[in-house]
Amino acid sequence: MHFLHFEMAIPEIPYNARMSGFFKELRKRHVVKVGIAYLVVAWLVLQLGDVIFPALGLPDWSITLALGLLAIGFPVALVLAWVFDITSSGIQRTDKPDEEKGIAPASKADDTAPLEAANKNPSIAVLPFPDFSAERDQEHFCDGLTEELLNVLTSIPDLRVASRTSCFAFKGKDPELSAVAEKLQVAHVLEGSVRKSGNKVRITAQLIEVATDSHLWSDTYDRELDDIFAIQDDIAARILDVLKLKLDARSNPTTSNAKAYEYFLRGRGYAITRISQEHDRAITLFKKAVELDPGFVRAWIELADVCASQALFHGGGEEARRIAEEAANQAMSLAPERAGSYVARGLSHLAKLEYSEAERDFLKAIEINPEHHGAYHNAGRTAHLQGRLDQACIYFAKATELDPDDWDSPLLALQGYQTEGDTEGALRVSRLGIERAEKYIKDYPDNPRAYYLGTTALVALGQTARAREWAETALALSPDDSSTRYNLACFYATIGETERSLDLLENSISSRSWIENDSELDSLRDHPRYKAMVESMPE
Numbered sequence: 087m088h089f090l091h092f093e094m095a096i097p098e099i100p101y102n103a104r105m106s107g108f109f110k111e112l113r114k115r116h117v118v119k120v121g122i123a124y125l126v127v128a129w130l131v132l133q134l135g136d137v138i139f140p141a142l143g144l145p146d147w148s149i150t151l152a153l154g155l156l157a158i159g160f161p162v163a164l165v166l167a168w169v170f171d172i173t174s175s176g177i178q179r180t181d182k183p184d185e186e187k188g189i190a191p192a193s194k195a196d197d198t199a200p201l202e203a204a205n206k207n208p209s210i211a212v213l214p215f216p217d218f219s220a221e222r223d224q225e226h227f228c229d230g231l232t233e234e235l236l237n238v239l240t241s242i243p244d245l246r247v248a249s250r251t252s253c254f255a256f257k258g259k260d261p262e263l264s265a266v267a268e269k270l271q272v273a274h275v276l277e278g279s280v281r282k283s284g285n286k287v288r289i290t291a292q293l294i295e296v297a298t299d300s301h302l303w304s305d306t307y308d309r310e311l312d313d314i315f316a317i318q319d320d321i322a323a324r325i326l327d328v329l330k331l332k333l334d335a336r337s338n339p340t341t342s343n344a345k346a347y348e349y350f351l352r353g354r355g356y357a358i359t360r361i362s363q364e365h366d367r368a369i370t371l372f373k374k375a376v377e378l379d380p381g382f383v384r385a386w387i388e389l390a391d392v393c394a395s396q397a398l399f400h401g402g403g404e405e406a407r408r409i410a411e412e413a414a415n416q417a418m419s420l421a422p423e424r425a426g427s428y429v430a431r432g433l434s435h436l437a438k439l440e441y442s443e444a445e446r447d448f449l450k451a452i453e454i455n456p457e458h459h460g461a462y463h464n465a466g467r468t469a470h471l472q473g474r475l476d477q478a479c480i481y482f483a484k485a486t487e488l489d490p491d492d493w494d495s496p497l498l499a500l501q502g503y504q505t506e507g508d509t510e511g512a513l514r515v516s517r518l519g520i521e522r523a524e525k526y527i528k529d530y531p532d533n534p535r536a537y538y539l540g541t542t543a544l545v546a547l548g549q550t551a552r553a554r555e556w557a558e559t560a561l562a563l564s565p566d567d568s569s570t571r572y573n574l575a576c577f578y579a580t581i582g583e584t585e586r587s588l589d590l591l592e593n594s595i596s597s598r599s600w601i602e603n604d605s606e607l608d609s610l611r612d613h614p615r616y617k618a619m620v621e622s623m624p625e
Contacts, residue, residue: 211267293325314348406437417430435447462488471599516543523536
């Protein structure tokens with residue numbers, strides 16, 4: 087019998103590096119904070135004891151005893167702070183420091199190496215700009231502005247920009263920039279704030295190099311709202327100058343009307359939530375944007391997108407389909423060279439269940455822009471609704487690859503793998519979809535879609551009890567939403583709860599072809615209630 091022998095050379099760690107790593111570990115484990123808090127509490131206890139002990143008739147040495155006990159407790163508190171940490175999941179043992187694992191503590195240059203690749207591949211995250219307006223009523227304007235800055239930066243060659251979903255996960259929080267950089271794997275962070283009053287806007291912005299905690303650039307803009315485009319361009323130009331990059335093509339707002347652009351930004355702030363009630367607000371704002379500027383292409387595209395979504399998944403009906411078609415046609419007439427225009431028209435076809443026309447437009451969008459995530463994702467939905475699950479999986483796989491935060495596509499692809507009997511593929515997309523959905527839910531706990539799409543994947547992973555919890559959470563969040571009810575009907579059908587499934591299927595999505603092609607509803611086909619429902623639907 088032969089034994090393989092491994093030797094691991096543990097590098098000698100310089101004294102300064104060891105001490106730096108030790109103090110870093112003290113801060114990480116909050117030992118200093120605990121020590122200070124303990125001393126403050128101990129001082130208060132002694133002050134109270136000095137007053138209360140004599141009144142209780144305790145001997146004079148009682149205060150000395152209390153001092154001794156508190157002194158003994160001090161190192162115990164520090165040790166406990168070092169070993170344990172209080173988290174949202176309870177008290178947990180703190181991970182060992184890198185030195186104890188045989189890993190040398192990295193210097194600042196080492197810390198940034200995987201992030202910045204020696205400044206050869208600059209990277210940046212844009213934290214959501216908080217609303218500092220007096221009325222605190224500009225949240226969605228701030229969200230839209232942040233997203234626009236992300237769009238501008240994304241168009242810069244050789245600059246890696248953290249995705250919108252990842253950046254917005256920090257909204258409303260006050261994170262340590264080092265934690266942001268570590269989680270998003272970026273070397274720079276852009277942060278700022280917005281204060282808006284009437285037509286006046288004050289925007290502050292600062293670019294920080296996380297490794298050195300240094301401000302590379304900062305500025306404050308006090309302007310009229312009409313200058314919003316110039317502000318965005320100036321922020322982008324300053325970043326380019328600092329990072330020594332060049333911008334080949336900037337994101338074009340396609341409007342010079344500041345008020346229309348304000349409506350557009352606020353509309354985007356509502357649209358990105360993917361919640362039905364918020365979509366209604368987004369539609370109102372996009373309508374106002376195109377009323378003020380009928381040539382605003384991006385507003386027409388967004389209007390078509392959100393109206394098609396309402397028609398398809400949230401019971402928007404004929405009115406939503408009509409607006410989606412009108413908006414898509416306007417986008418096509420204004421910008422027939424844009425991939426987004428074809429995606430908009432494809433969605434308007436999809437809302438009318440015109441599948442072949444929809445897929446043709448999505449494929450044209452891919453031809454124009456092979457990296458267009460939305461074109462692949464919606465092509466996958468189109469094939470999925472037709473029962474062409476193998477082709478849907480191909481489209482969804484590409485969409486999943488293009489957007490590392492996309493949990494929608496892998497969860498929708500699951501049914502295709504299950505239908506084909508590909509157990510390995512089904513488990514793979516289930517794990518990936520749930521992993522991404524869990525991250526999303528952590529930051530957006532009020533969105534029912536991640537919960538209800540995740541239920542079938544959880545069942546595939548053998549977590550049926552947890553799937554039920556997600557189902558009930560989704561229903562509690564949006565009990566009357568047709569898409570929520572339909573997807574939960576599919577879930578309960580797959581676990582054999584027929585009556586519960588039929589109850590939810592009523593007053594849900596009214597597409598006959600959709601329901602007839604959904605394999606997750608196969609167990610209901612012979613039930614009289616199911617047959618009656620299908621017969622009542624138009625062909």
